[in-house]
Amino acid sequence: MTSSSRALVLFSGGQDSAVCLAWALARYDRVETVGFDYGQRHAVELAQRSVIRERFLSAFPLWAPRLGEDHMLEMRGFGAIGETAMTQDRAFEVTEKGLPNTFVPGRNLVFLTYAAALADRRQAGILVGGMCETDFSGYPDCRRDSLDALQGALNLGMAQDFRIETPLMWLTKAETWGLAQALGGAALVDMILEDSHTCYRGERGARHAWGHGCGACPACELRAKGWDEWLAAGRPLTAIP
Secondary structure, eight states: OEEEEEEEEEOSHHHHHHHHHHHHTTSSEEEEEEEEEHHHHHHHHHHHHHHHHHHHHHHHHTTTEEEEEEEEEEHHHHHHHOTTTSSSSSOOOOTHHHHHTTTTTHHHHHHHHHHHHHHHHHHHEEEEOOOOOOSSSSGGGGSEEEEEHHHHHHHHHOOOOEEEEEEETTTHHHHHHHHHHHHHHHHHHHHHHHHHHOOOTTOOSSSETTTEEEEEEEEEEHHHHHHHHHHHHHHHOOOOO
């Protein structure tokens, strides 16, 4: 029987998933994390996962007892199917469907299905993901209606009562920085700046004001834009959803 006090966070090592992990730790009694190796070009994000988890343990003693096991699932076969710019060294562009070629078809649907199977075994009733349809790249599986449909299918197919929680769904990237500040103060913002990874090219050499990355890929541009907007607004706090 799953528990509504136990959560499993889809944790990539990026900005959004780090904020979601903080949100879950502030909310649930037991929080585990799951990552997915699907052959992504920016596999450095997977290495940053353990760095961020260790920082949570050392910098946030009130949350540390709630942070449970980490799980890594190998999904390279799935990642190869789409032949996208996320798994191949290709220029970033828009496809004939009008979607960025960084879109991996069905990725979030598959991630959440795998996560639900793991959550069933770990007795976690809450699945937490960083999907957002306010400030995003247009991926259809980031939309809340897609996730509501999947939630219904998972619960029917697994005889469970999972809830897919998406605390960033209606936030801009600037508001996501504000949510980090509201959840963990400057310590959490600094940790995300220094340790999280978003850059699609996997570059961590340059340290910009908004963190590490190439500065030119779609993920870096979106992260930098959100940072600049948040600073320009005076670093306002975002209400915790």
